[in-house]
Each structure stands twice: as structure tokens, then as C-alpha cells.
Amino acid sequence: MSFIKLTNITKYFSDSSIPAVQSIDLSIEKGEILTLLGPSGCGKTTTLRMLAGFEHPSEGSIEIDGREVFNETNSLPPEKRGIGMVFQDYALFPHMTILKNVMFGLNKWTARERKARAHEVLQLVGLEDYATRYPAQLSGGQQQRVALARALAPKPHVVLMDEPFSNLDAGLREKMRYEVTAILRKANTTAIIVTHDQKDAFAVSDRVVVMKDGVIQQIAAPKEMYRCPKNCFVAQFVGKTNLLTGTMDDDLRHIHTHIGKVSLPQQWQERLETVKLSIRPEGCQLTDKGAYCGAVERVTYGGEYQELYIRLHNEPHLSEEPMLIYASIDQDVEVGAIVSFDIKPELVALVE
Amino acid sequence: MRNFWLQLWRGNPPGPILFLIGTMTAVLMSVPIIYVAWEALNAGADRWLRLLDDRIPGLLWNTGKLTFMVSLFAVTIGVSLAWFVNRTNLPFRKQWQWLLALPLVIPPYVGAVAYIIVTGPRGWLYDLWQSQRWLQAVFSEYPLTIYSFWGVFFILTLFTYPYVFLIASAALRKMNRNYEEVARSQGLNTAQIFWKVNLPFLRPAIGAGAILIALYVLSDFGAIAMLRYNTFTAAIYYQMGSYDTTSATVLSVVLIVLTLSVLWIEARTRRKQQYYQTTNTYREPEVLPLGKWKWPVFFFVGIVFFFAVLLPVVVLIYWSVIGWKAGTIDLNFWQYAWNSIKVAGLASVLSMALALPIIYMKSRYPSVLTQAIEKLSYAGYALPGVIVAIGMIYVYSQYFTFLYNTYYLIALAFVIRFLPQAMNAGEASLSLVSPRMDEAARSLGHPPWRVMINIIIPSILPGILAGGALVFVSSLKELPATLLLRPPGFDTMAVRIWVDTREAIYHSAAPAALLIILISIIPLKYMLKKY
Numbered sequence: 001m002s003f004i005k006l007t008n009i010t011k012y013f014s015d016s017s018i019p020a021v022q023s024i025d026l027s028i029e030k031g032e033i034l035t036l037l038g039p040s041g042c043g044k045t046t047t048l049r050m051l052a053g054f055e056h057p058s059e060g061s062i063e064i065d066g067r068e069v070f071n072e073t074n075s076l077p078p079e080k081r082g083i084g085m086v087f088q089d090y091a092l093f094p095h096m097t098i099l100k101n102v103m104f105g106l107n108k109w110t111a112r113e114r115k116a117r118a119h120e121v122l123q124l125v126g127l128e129d130y131a132t133r134y135p136a137q138l139s140g141g142q143q144q145r146v147a148l149a150r151a152l153a154p155k156p157h158v159v160l161m162d163e164p165f166s167n168l169d170a171g172l173r174e175k176m177r178y179e180v181t182a183i184l185r186k187a188n189t190t191a192i193i194v195t196h197d198q199k200d201a202f203a204v205s206d207r208v209v210v211m212k213d214g215v216i217q218q219i220a221a222p223k224e225m226y227r228c229p230k231n232c233f234v235a236q237f238v239g240k241t242n243l244l245t246g247t248m249d250d251d252l253r254h255i256h257t258h259i260g261k262v263s264l265p266q267q268w269q270e271r272l273e274t275v276k277l278s279i280r281p282e283g284c285q286l287t288d289k290g291a292y293c294g295a296v297e298r299v300t301y302g303g304e305y306q307e308l309y310i311r312l313h314n315e316p317h318l319s320e321e322p323m324l325i326y327a328s329i330d331q332d333v334e335v336g337a338i339v340s341f342d343i344k345p346e347l348v349a350l351v352e
Numbered sequence: 353m354r355n356f357w358l359q360l361w362r363g364n365p366p367g368p369i370l371f372l373i374g375t376m377t378a379v380l381m382s383v384p385i386i387y388v389a390w391e392a393l394n395a396g397a398d399r400w401l402r403l404l405d406d407r408i409p410g411l412l413w414n415t416g417k418l419t420f421m422v423s424l425f426a427v428t429i430g431v432s433l434a435w436f437v438n439r440t441n442l443p444f445r446k447q448w449q450w451l452l453a454l455p456l457v458i459p460p461y462v463g464a465v466a467y468i469i470v471t472g473p474r475g476w477l478y479d480l481w482q483s484q485r486w487l488q489a490v491f492s493e494y495p496l497t498i499y500s501f502w503g504v505f506f507i508l509t510l511f512t513y514p515y516v517f518l519i520a521s522a523a524l525r526k527m528n529r530n531y532e533e534v535a536r537s538q539g540l541n542t543a544q545i546f547w548k549v550n551l552p553f554l555r556p557a558i559g560a561g562a563i564l565i566a567l568y569v570l571s572d573f574g575a576i577a578m579l580r581y582n583t584f585t586a587a588i589y590y591q592m593g594s595y596d597t598t599s600a601t602v603l604s605v606v607l608i609v610l611t612l613s614v615l616w617i618e619a620r621t622r623r624k625q626q627y628y629q630t631t632n633t634y635r636e637p638e639v640l641p642l643g644k645w646k647w648p649v650f651f652f653v654g655i656v657f658f659f660a661v662l663l664p665v666v667v668l669i670y671w672s673v674i675g676w677k678a679g680t681i682d683l684n685f686w687q688y689a690w691n692s693i694k695v696a697g698l699a700s701v702l703s704m705a706l707a708l709p710i711i712y713m714k715s716r717y718p719s720v721l722t723q724a725i726e727k728l729s730y731a732g733y734a735l736p737g738v739i740v741a742i743g744m745i746y747v748y749s750q751y752f753t754f755l756y757n758t759y760y761l762i763a764l765a766f767v768i769r770f771l772p773q774a775m776n777a778g779e780a781s782l783s784l785v786s787p788r789m790d791e792a793a794r795s796l797g798h799p800p801w802r803v804m805i806n807i808i809i810p811s812i813l814p815g816i817l818a819g820g821a822l823v824f825v826s827s828l829k830e831l832p833a834t835l836l837l838r839p840p841g842f843d844t845m846a847v848r849i850w851v852d853t854r855e856a857i858y859h860s861a862a863p864a865a866l867l868i869i870l871i872s873i874i875p876l877k878y879m880l881k882k883y
Contacts, residue, residue, distance in 0.1 A: 014362045054791050056363045078794040085795035091788035095810050104806075105796030154797060 002027035003190060004051070004158060009060035011046055011214075020046045022214040024060070028158075033184055033191045035201040038211035039237065044194045047211075048160050051192065052085055053078035065157045084151030088163040090143045092135035098122070098146050099131040105154040121149040125183055141172050141179075148180065152187050159184065159191040165200050177203040198238045202226070210234050226280075231352040235278035242279040242323055243351070248272050255350075258320055259292055259312045263345040276351045281307070283347025284325035290340030296333055297322050308333055310341075366717040367800050373709045378728040381768050384743025385731050389608065391746060392601040403602050407587065411603070415583040415610070418501065418576075419569045422508045426565045427558055429509065429656060430516025436649055438524040440640045443650055449521070452653070453514045455660040457872035459829040460511040461574025462865040465853045466664035467507060468578065469671060471498045474856070504581040510660045511575075512568055516561030523557035529637045542640065556621075563618045570611050571736035573832040574846075578853060584610070585832065588738045592836060597742070604739045611735055665869070671862035680860045685848075689867060692844040695759050695834075696827035699766030700774075703823040704816050706767065707774035712808065715782050716790065729775065732768035740768050741836035757839040765837055766827040773826060774819035781815025782808070821875045828871055 004027070011021040021043040028034050036044035049055040051062060053069065053076060062070040064083075069076040084105075092101050099118055106114040122128045125145040135143055144164060151159050164180060165173045181204045184191050195201050201208045202222040210217040210225070210233075218230040229235035232243055246257035252268045254261050255277055262277060284292075294312040301307075306329055309322040325341055327333055357365060365371075437448045455463075471477045477496060481487055497503065527550070535545045573585040584607040591600035642649055675681060710729055713722045732740045744765055748756045755761050785808065793803040809816075831846045838847065845864040852861035 014359055052791070052795055054364075054794075056358060058363075077799070078791065079797045079799050081795075083795055085792060087788040087792060089786060089788060091786060091792040093789065093792075093807060093811075104793065104798075107797065150792075150796065160795075 003030040003032075003065060004028040004192075005063040006047070006051070007061045007063070009047070009050060009057045009062065011043070011050060011055065012058045019058070019214050021050070021057075024214075024216055026209065026216070026219075028190060028192065030190055031188055032207065033181065033193065033205045035205035035208045036192065036194045036211060037198060037201040037208050037238075038196065038217075040196060041213075042211040043214035044196075044211050045162055046214075048162055048192060048194050051158075052083050052160055053081050082154075082157045084154065084156035084159040086144070086147045086151050086159065086161040086164055088166060090135075090147040090167075092143055092146055092150070094135055097132050097134055098127065098138070101135065101146060102150045102153050105150065117153055121153045124152070124186060125149045125179075140168055141176055144168070144176060145179070145183070148183060152183075152189065157190065159189050161191065161193040163195055164193060165195065165197065173200075174203075180204065208238075210237060212237075227347060228349045229278055229351055232276060232278070235349070235351050240281055240324060242281065242321070244277045244279065246275060246277055248275055259323060262343060262348060264348055264350065265345045268350070272350075278349045278351045279323075279343060280347040281324045281326045283344040284323070284341045285344070286325070286327050286331065286339055286341045288340065290342045292323075292343065293338065293340040294323065296335055296337050296339060299333055299335055301329075305329060306331070306333065308339070310339065360721060361717060361719045364717060366713055370709055370713060370717075370800070371721075373706075374713050374722075374725045377706045377710060377771075378725040380764075381771060382728040382731040384740055384747050384768065385608070385735060386743075387746050388601050388604050388739055388743040391598065392605040395598045395602050399598060400602060403599060407599075407603070408606060411582065411584050411587055412606075414501075414581070415570065415607075418504060418508070418581070418583060419566050421505050422512065422569045423562045423565045425505075425509045426513040427516050427562050430513040430561055431520045431554065431558060433513070433517050433653060433656065434520035434524055436642075436653060438521055439637060440642050440649070441646070442642065442653065443646070448653060448657075451657055451661070452517055453876075454657075455511050456514045457869055457876055458511055458661070458664060459574065459831075459868065459872075460507055460572060461578055461831060462668075462829075462849065462868060463511045463660075463664050464507050464575040464578045465849060465858075465861055465865055466667045467498055467503070468853060469667050469858050469862075470663065471496045471503075499580045501581060504576055504579045507575050507579065508569055508572065510656075512565050513656075513660075515564045515568075516558070519557045519561045519564075520554060523554055524637070527553055527637055532637065559621045560618075563614060563621075566614050567611065567734070570607065570614065573736065573738055574850070578850070585736050585738050588742065589832060589836070592738075592742060592745075597746075600742055604742060608735060608739065615734060665866075668862045668866045668869070671858045672866050675859035675863050678859055681863055685863065688843050688845050688848050688864065691759070691842060692828055692846065695762050695844065696766065696824045698760070698763040699770065699827045700820040700824040702763065702767045703771050703774040704778075704820040707771060707778050707819060708804075708809070708816065711775050711778045711782055712804065715779065716787060726775075730772050733770065733772040737765075737769055737830060737832040738836065740765055741833040744768070744833075744837060759839060759842055762834055762837050762842075763827075765833040766823070766830060769830065769833060770823045770826045773822040774816070777819030777822060778812055778816045781812035785811045818875070825872050825875050829868055 006024055006026040009021060009024040010019050012019050024043075024047060026047075036047060038044045046055060050057050050070070051064075056075055057070060059072075060070075061068060061072070064081060068074070069081050093104065096104065099122070102118040102121060103114050106117055109117065119128060119131070122131060125148055127142060127145055127149065130138060130142065130146075135146065138146065144167075148159070148161075148164075161180075165176055168176055177200060184204075193200070193204060202225075205222065207219060208222055208225050209219045212233050218225060218234045220228075220230075225234065225238055229238060229241075235241045235243065244255075244257040244259065244262070246255040246262070248255055248268065248271060249261070252271060253264055253266075255264065255275060257277065262279065292312060294310040296308055297311045298309040299306055300309075305326045308325050308327050310325060311322050333339065366374075433448075433452055436442045437445050437452065442448065469475055531549055531553070532545055535549045540548065570583075571585065573589060576583050577586045577589060584603055588600045588603045588607070591597075591603060710725060714726050744761060745756075748761055755764070789807055789811070790803050793807045794800070798806065829846060831850060834844055834846055835850065838844070843851075845868055848864045849861045849868075852858070852864075
């Protein structure tokens with residue numbers, strides 16, 4: 001039995017005939033951290049807001065903890081759904097202290113319980129000393145933790161976070177990814193996070209849902225998603241990749257492409273004619289006697305690694321994109337140099 | 353049915369109570385005016401034809417002439433003053449910036465009182481004239497008649513130009529120097545730049561200012577009637593005085609049509625005015641040296657200030673002192689003042705309460721219905737006060753007699769007249785409160801009404817109070833609706849100014865006029881910030 005269940009959810013906004021979200025089916029387990037990932041306008045925030053009750057789906061039903069909160073005839077208002085929401089701009093009430101903000105959702109509790117619970121969650125996010133301050137006196141990262149504490153305080157069924165890291169600068173962002181996950185795990189809560197950043201998604205979640213144009217593209221654990229993207233969109237959206245077309249060898253294990261024969265991680269079940277391949281740049285390693293050989297066309301220094309764009313020798317025509325591979329930064333590679341490399345089958349995937 | 357309702361609200365309908373309050377406010381706001389129109393349509397062809405033949409052409413000519421001339425001159429004065437103050441090395445330009453906006457606090461009918469005292473028959477100038485035999489020898493008769501077209505024109509221009517001045521100043525301050533420098537680099541000289549770059553840029557401001565003035569002149573009653581000129585508002589008022597209410601409604605409908613056509617022009621021009629630019633490359637415009645024109649321009653600016661602020665205020669102070677010595681500031685005076693404050697205060701509190709649901713709906717639940725509610729709430733604001741008063745007399749003397757002839761009705765009329773002022777101020781504050789705040793509160797288990805009390809009202813309280821202050825001051829100054837709706841014997845300051853000036857008891861009118869000016873200064877700071 002899944003804890004949260006979206007069945008066949010479709011949403012049309014009144015000024016458009018194209019659905020913002022189309023026939024979404026999604027089940028979330030209790031205690032799971034799930035990320036909705038996609039480019040802007042893909043319907044991920046709309047999905048989140050429908051779950052929270054701020055938008056009404058045009059069709060479908062939503063179930064939280066065994067209770068149907070939305071169906072064709074009935075819609076429970078947001079205040080009765082038992083959700084905790086963390087907004088992109090945190091939406092802390094500026095006229096209340098941190099403690100009052102956190103206690104705001106506990107109005108049905110007794111005064112003593114409220115105080116105790118508020119201090120408990122503030123302790124959980126490590127901001128107990130800030131209880132009497134006002135939101136404007138806190139840094140971005142602290143505000144976010146307050147927002148999270150406020151959402152967690154009433155012990156909601158699920159915490160929904162809309163682009164939680166997008167307002168933070170790079171260094172803080174990495175730190176908050178870790179802290180937010182740690183807090184969510186410690187509180188043992190179910191959480192759904194919306195983000196457009198694949199690094200956020202991979203760092204914090206058990207499972208990632210990639211969406212595009214209102215349709216779910218793939219649902220998988222981060223590692224699986226990276227190694228075996230289901231289609232071209234996922235392959236390109238989640239990290240960088242080389243997309244090639246080719247034909248399948250008779251052994252069902254190798255693909256013939258314009259760069260040569262590429263090995264798959266395992267034997268394929270059925271015979272396909274033309275196929276698309278995704279080869280991750282991390283899967284290509286420079287070696288002295290590699291199977292693939294070419295001239296370096298462009299080098300981009302990326303900080304942690306170098307991006308090499310390589311034009312293969314055996315390429316029949318130049319219209320193809322050059323191969324992208326990563327090289328560690330201690331290797332000196334000049335434009336025009338001839339290099340050879342191997343491809344690890346584990347980072348090769350057939351895509352739709 | 354449910355789907356249709358949802359679709360109407362783009363999937364996000366407001367709660368039934370909020371919707372009901374909003375709708376009822378809109379009805380309250382618009383019913384008197386609808387009633388006027390309805391009465392006029394049922395006035396019968398005879399009456400319409402007679403009025404069209406007899407009264408309306410003359411009134412149209414009078415009203416049109418006045419509106420056109422005042423708009424033209426107020427715009428000319430306002431724009432030129434704004435230009436001098438913002439773009440030239442005029443001495444004391446920082447001080448002029450607010451000194452020249454001061455006439456805003458003097459209601460035109462109060463200005464009229466001052467000028468009646470100065471130039472009217474038996475006024476100061478007249479006495480001066482009589483004492484100088486040579487003047488009589490040259491001109492034979494006393495040439496100034498304030499009770500004339502030119503008198504009304506002079507007063508209205510003098511006390512309405514600040515609207516244009518403020519709008520034009522705001523536009524000039526937003527003007528980017530880059531454009532002028534581009535023009536200069538293309539070989540244009542200062543005069544050419546003014547005509548080809550600056551003036552086109554100012555066109556939206558000029559248009560907006562002219563429309564504002566035109567609407568003001570169309571709706572003004574006090575100054576026009578005091579100076580015994582005849583436009584629609586005055587005619588409607590006197591028609592009511594002679595108990596020919598049906599004719600009054602017919603004239604009202606003509607005035608409504610006039611007002612709506614000005615508003616229609618405004619809506620059309622506003623669509624085209626999107627050339628404000630505030631890019632991050634903004635640089636303050638260059639200050640032009642006036643050279644040998646410096647002192648003539650200073651003289652011009654000073655003259656405007658003298659006539660629009662200094663002279664009227666000095667005259668009113670002088671007569672207030674006379675009044676004080678004669679004992680006019682007695683218990684009766686404080687009774688009028690208290691009556692004014694009571695009615696205006698009630699109107700202000702009601703406006704704050706009624707504005708809240710409407711602006712909240714407008715901001716959080718946009719839909720066709722919300723738009724209709726908002727538009728209807730503007731009905732009494734856009735249209736002249738006499739029309740609102742007539743509609744209220746009709747509706748309340750027939751259906752709500754318990755309110756008729758009480759001062760509550762005056763307060764209600766003020767709400768109908770000035771609610772949008774409270775709405776505008778509140779809206780500005782509400783636009784700063786992200787809808788995410790509401791959603792955060794909802795997700796924390798609070799139903800909408802508690803969100804309103806705990807989150808929205810505390811956040812926008814300053815804006816709401818500012819709106820209330822604006823309504824208070826506007827109500828204090830209001831004349832026609834007060835005159836038409838007041839219960840017998842209920843006098844306010846505005847009423848006393850009106851009555852005493854007509855009977856030439858200046859030392860009794862002046863203290864009330866001065867007090868109104870003093871109270872009007874309170875929201876000036878807010879109003880200046882708005883432009």
C-alpha cells in the first residue's frame with residue numbers, strides 16, 4: 001500500500017488547451033524522499049501544488065495516507081490535508097518571531113505542547129538560539145531551516161518543498177542539500193521536492209521523477225537514472241551525454257555506430273533495427289591503446305575535470321557532433337593532439 | 353455547474369462569505385447610480401426633448417468650454433513648472449518641488465472663498481479701486497468680476513495644476529539621460545531635443561494629467577457653484593433644490609455620458625503609454641542652465657506660488673483672526689468641526705473595512721467576477737458627487753427610510769465616493785505580500801478567514817490606514833453630497849463655508865476653511881510619495 005498516490009492526474013489551466021500536467025500516476029512510500037525534476041514549465045510545481053491543494057486537477061484523484069483528498073466530486077482544502085510546505089522564497093511571516101512562525105501551525109495544540117514542540121523542531125534544525133529573532137535578521141540558509149522547521153512542526157503526513165535550494169548561492173547550496181536531507185531523515189518524514197537542478201535531485205532523494213511537458217519521462221533511483229536513462233531527453237537533461245545512432249549487431253550485445261563498434265552492458269533481449277545510444281563522457285577513458293582514436297578539436301577547462309571534444313578518425317563526414325569525453329586535470333591535452341580512449345559498457349545505455 | 357464555477361475562477365474560487373461581502377459592497381456602491389440612470393430613462397420623451405432643446409445645449413457649451421480651457425492651462429502650467437523644477441538650475445529647486453504641490457491641500461471651493469474675499473464686490477481690491485480716483489478715470493468701471501467664466505477658470509486652473517505638476521515631475525525624473533545624449537550625438541541642439549525627445553516622452557504624463565483635470569472639472573461643484581457659474585453639476589444641484597428630481601436625473605445621465613467618454617479616452621490612451629523605462633543603465637538627466645532667463649523663470653514660478661498658496665492662505669488667516677476676535681470660534685464652531693470629524697471618521701472606518709475583501713479578492717482570486725466587482729466599486733468615485741447624492745436620495749428615501757435624513761447616510765455617501773482611495777492604498781501594500789504567505793498559512797492548517805486576520809491584515813495595516821486617512825480628508829472636504837443629504841440642522845465645516853460665503857459672512861467661513869486646509873496636510877506626504 002503506497003502512502004501517497006496520484007492517479008491519472010491531468011491539469012488544464014483555463015487559458016490553455018494544452019495540459020500543464022498529463023495523466024500522471026505516482027506512488028510514494030512512507031518515509032521516502034522523492035524529487036520532481038524537470039525544466040521550467042514541465043508541470044512539476046503544478047503537480048506539487050495540486051498535492052498541497054492550491055490547484056485543482058482537471059481529472060484524477062489524490063490519496064494521502066489512505067484518505068482521498070481529491071477526486072471528481074470532492075476536494076479537501078489545503079488546511080485539512082496535513083501537508084507541510086516549504087516555499088521557494090520560504091514565505092516566513094515577517095511580522096512574527098521565529099518561534100511564533102514555528103508555532104503558527106500548532107494552533108490546535110495546548111499552549112505547553114506548542115512551546116515544547118516548537119523548541120523540539122528548532123533544535124532539530126539547529127536554530128534554538130534564534131527563537132526570538134525575526135526572519136529578516138536571519139541568513140538565507142537559516143531562513144530555509146526555519147521554513148523547514150515550521151513545516152515539520154505539526155507532524156504533517158508529507159513535507160513538500162518547492163525549489164528549496166534555488167535561492168542559495170553555490171557553497172551554501174551544497175551544505176543545505178546535506179543538512180535538509182539529514183533533517184528530513186532524522187524527522188523520518190515523507191518528502192517531495194521540486195527542483196530543476198539534477199545535482200539537487202541526485203544529492204537528496206531516494207527516487208527521482210523526471211518530467212517534461214507535463215508528462216513523466218522516467219522514475220528511478222538517482223544512480224540508475226544516470227546510468228540507464230530511458231530516453232534522449234532524460235539522458236541529456238540528467239548530466240551531459242553523447243547521443244549516437246547505430247544498428248544492432250547480431251550478437252545483441254554490440255552496436256555499430258559512426259565511431260565504431262560500442263559494447264552494451266549486457267546482452268539485449270530482442271533484436272532492434274536502428275537504435276539510439278547514450279554514452280556518458282565519464283564512461284570514456286583516455287588510454288594509450290584505446291579502441292577509439294581521434295583528434296582533439298576543443299578543450300574546455302571545467303575546474304574538476306577537462307572536457308575534450310574529439311573528432312574520430314574513422315568518421316565518414318563532419319556533420320556529426322564531436323565526442324565529448326572527460327579527462328582528469330593533470331593530463332596535458334592540446335588542441336589538435338591525437339588521443340585514444342576506451343568506453344566502459346556500464347555507462348552506455350540504449351535510449352528511446 | 354461545479355466545473356463552470358471553477359472555470360470562472362480559473363480553478364481557484366474564493367470562499368462564499370468573502371464572495372458575498374465583495375458582491376454586496378459592489379451592489380451598495382453602484383445601485384444609487386444605476387437608479388439615477390433608470391429614473392432618467394423613465395423620465396418620458398417630453399421631458400427629455402424639452403431639456404435637450406432648452407437646457408442641455410447651454411450646459412454642454414459651458415461645461416465643455418470650462419473643461420477644455422482649464423485642462424489646457426493647467427497642463428501648460430503644470431508641465432512647464434515640472435520642467436523648470438526638475439531640469440533647470442532654477443534657484444531653490446528642491447524647495448519648489450514640494451511648495452508647488454501645496455495647492456493640493458486647498459480644495460478649489462476654499463480657494464474660491466479666498467478670491468471672493470479679495471476680488472469680489474466689496475472685497476479688498478474693490479475698496480482699493482474706489483480709493484484711487486485715477487483708476488476710475490481710466491477704466492471707468494471696476495473691471496474684475498470673479499463671478500464669471502474667467503473667474504471660475506482662474507480658480508480651477510490654479511488649484512488643479514499640481515496634479516499635472518506631480519505626474520510630469522515623476523515622468524521627468526524617470527527620463528534617462530542616455531536618450532538625450534544619443535540625440536545630441538546625432539547633431540540635435542537643445543531646442544530640437546526638447547521637441548523631438550523630451551516632449552514625446554512626456555506625452556503619456558501630459559495625457560494622464562489632462563484627463564485627470566478634465567474629470568475634476570466635470571465633477572466639481574463647490575467652486576463652480578460658489579462663483580455662480582452654471583455647469584451640469586450646479587444645474588443638477590439647483591434642479592434638486594427646486595424639487596424637479598426627474599429633470600435632475602436626466603441632466604445626470606448626460607453628465608455620466610460625458611464622464612464615461614473621458615474615462616473611455618483615458619483607457620484607450622493608457623494602453624499606448626508603455627514607454628517608461630527603468631533600465632539599470634539609468635543616469636540622472638543633465639541640468640540645463642537657464643542663463644539670463646533664470647530670474648524671469650523664478651518670477652513666474654513665484655507668481656504661481658503666490659496666487660495658489662500664499663495669497664489664499666494669508667487671506668484666510670486674516671479673516672480667521674477677525675472671526676476669532678468677533679467670537680465666531682465658539683461652541684457652534686466646534687460642533688460643526690465635530691460633525692465633520694464624526695461623519696468623515698465613520699466613512700473612513702467603513703471604507704477600510706469594505707476595501708479589504710475587494711482588494712483581497714482582486715489580488716488572490718482574479719476572474720471576470722472580481723473585475724466586475726472592482727469596476728462597480730469605482731462607480732461612485734468616477735462620477736460626480738451630486739449624482740451619487742441624487743441616487744442615494746432616491747434609493748434611501750424609498751426603501752431604507754430609517755437611514756434617510758440621518759448623518760449615517762452622509763457617511764455612506766462618502767464611502768461610495770471615496771472607497772477606491774482606500775482600495776488603492778491597500779492594494780499597493782497587498783501587492784508586496786506574496787500569495788505564498790497565504791498558502792504557507794493554509795498549509796499550516798489555518799482556514800482562509802484566519803489567514804486574513806493573522807497574516808494579511810497585520811502585513812498590510814499601514815497601507816490600509818493610509819487609505820483610511822485619505823478617505824477621511826476627502827470626506828472632510830466633500831461638499832455636494834453633504835449639502836444634499838444632510839439632515840435638517842446638521843452642519844459640517846464644509847457646509848458652513850458654503851453657507852457663510854454665500855451670505856458674505858467671511859469671518860465666519862474663514863476659520864473652517866483654514867481648519868480644512870490644516871487637516872488636509874496630513875496625508876500630503878503619502879500623496880506626494882505616490883507620484
